[in-house]
Amino acid sequence: MKNHMKVLCTLLGGALLACSMRVHASNVAIMSWSLLDSGKHLDWDGTSEYLSYFQSGVDTWNDYKPGVIRQDSWNTIEDVAISDYYEQNSVSGYTDKAGMICFNKYNMSRYSSAEKQHTCTHELGHALGLAHNQFGDIMYAELTYHTVLSENDKASYDASYNR
Amino acid sequence: MRKSLLIGVMVLASMILIGFFLVLINKTSSIENQISYIEGSYSINVDDFRALAGDADYVFSAEVTGIEGYIYKNPVMIETVTGAKRITTPYTDYSIRVIENIKGKLQTEDDIIIQKAGGISEDGKITVIFERDVLPEIGKTYIFYAYAQEDGSLLSAGPNSCLKLANEVNNGKKKVKAADSTYKKVLDGYNHQIETDRPRSKSKYEIDE
Structure with missing residues (x-):
């Protein structure tokens, strides 16, 4: 009887452990490119109406990996230029591997502060090499008010940074 | 002996030349096939056909x-090791003939112009x-999710904004295959569209009911 109980407890414990591992397993999604330079920095320059939200996005990523994203200075080579444009469509912002992040004023001007910050943080994520991920992540493709890095965002950033 | 040496040298030279041209052809075609994808964030779920239809001003086959x-468009200057470099986003203007209006009513009798985000980069x-x-190909049929701009022009941009269709010729007229x-x-x-509340413009190609 005692032995049966032992086996049952072990099986139950194993199942619980497997469940918790499944819950905490992160979904890593990275692109084939990033705008990080050979020194593992992302030096940005340019101007935007959404600079304060962009800076909040910079802080969000730098809180996780300090000093990676920097404003371009005289002794660094610019990796990405930011700018704004106006077009009626569903694009909030985009990142091109040629080295640009563009924000669409048509949509951005109608967004809440959290949504603007989400868009800026999301585009920075692309520049860091992250691909789209699940709902609840900064890297979810559709507009949300999430402004905090999820476990998926962090794991994807680690994977992109360490490649 | 001298003759065979000469032939040998000529054969070797020919092989080197052929090899050089083969490498060159391969390199050229790989540049032509190189596609760079723009990543973005969107105001709607761009994988949901209901959201695509509800957000676009016009949905049609053409x-x-x-x-x-x-x-x-959207030019920026960026510093590189070799100096400043201009970066832009390419757009392509297509002439199209609308086959069937699904949302909105655009003219079908004459060709109209639609601009598509994407194309050959400025450096080619x-x-x-x-x-x-x-990117649409000439002679083929697509669904377009289009947005009217303030100047009345039409723009199609973003994931799934252009979808290739199979078509058939019926009584000498091109039609989209219903199947x-x-x-x-x-x-x-379209029948279950999620309408977006946003400021909209009207296309200069729209036909009044």
């Missing part, structure tokens, strides 16, 4: 009749396009 030209080295989008699975999804999405 045959591509020509390429009118390339436009380079690569094709740039949004993720999960296609096409993409066409069915687009129609179903």
